[in-house]
Amino acid sequence: MKIGVLACQGDFIEHIKILFHLGVETVEVRLPEDLKGLTGLIIPGGESTTIGKLAVTYNLMEPLRGFSDKKPIWGTCAGMIFLAKEIGMDQPLLGIMDIEVERNAFGRQVDSFKADLYARFLDKGDSKPFPAIFIRAPKLIAAKGKAKVIAKLTDGTAVAAREGKWLVTSFHPELTEDNRFHRYFLGLI
Numbered sequence: 001m002k003i004g005v006l007a008c009q010g011d012f013i014e015h016i017k018i019l020f021h022l023g024v025e026t027v028e029v030r031l032p033e034d035l036k037g038l039t040g041l042i043i044p045g046g047e048s049t050t051i052g053k054l055a056v057t058y059n060l061m062e063p064l065r066g067f068s069d070k071k072p073i074w075g076t077c078a079g080m081i082f083l084a085k086e087i088g089m090d091q092p093l094l095g096i097m098d099i100e101v102e103r104n105a106f107g108r109q110v111d112s113f114k115a116d117l118y119a120r121f122l123d124k125g126d127s128k129p130f131p132a133i134f135i136r137a138p139k140l141i142a143a144k145g146k147a148k149v150i151a152k153l154t155d156g157t158a159v160a161a162r163e164g165k166w167l168v169t170s171f172h173p174e175l176t177e178d179n180r181f182h183r184y185f186l187g188l189i
Helices: 012-021 048-057 061-070 078-083 180-188
Strands: 002-006 025-029 040-043 073-076 084-086 097-102 113-117 130-134 139-143 148-152 158-163 166-169
Touching: 002 012, 012 025, 012 180, 040 078, 040 180, 048 061, 048 078, 061 073, 073 078, 078 084, 078 097, 078 166, 097 158, 097 166, 139 148, 139 158, 166 180
Parallel strands: 002 025, 002 040, 040 073, 073 166, 084 097
Antiparallel strands: 097 139, 113 130, 148 158, 158 166
């Protein structure tokens, strides 16, 4: 198994560290040729507009779409925005997942928070809450078609979805010591 982490911008190093601790070979993806031989890809949190513009500049958009046709992709925070079909504004998007997302829906940087997320699909029903960290996070407004909400906050706000082999989370699992979401993504492969 070899997982790529889009390394144009954002917190890609944190994902790589978790994957390393799980014993998974990783590749920093910056150019189309970096996608060769990968079994999955993570698009990290960061700034979605910048990620989109850099993906256009480095001719990654079509190679990423081709990759997504065959292999699993996980988008965290800005990665969720980048994978969404609808975000209510114009910016470069991969636009593969049938979800509607609202950018920065939880507030500004000073409004960042941590919430216990009960995701029973992690570890075969383990009831231990996942420590979800939200930083200028997007909100999952709607999951359409084959996309399904898989995790919500206690107030009912959707914060994670899956569509086949694609996964999105509006929070930052890579900023915690808990690797269950990373293991879940690896399980999709």
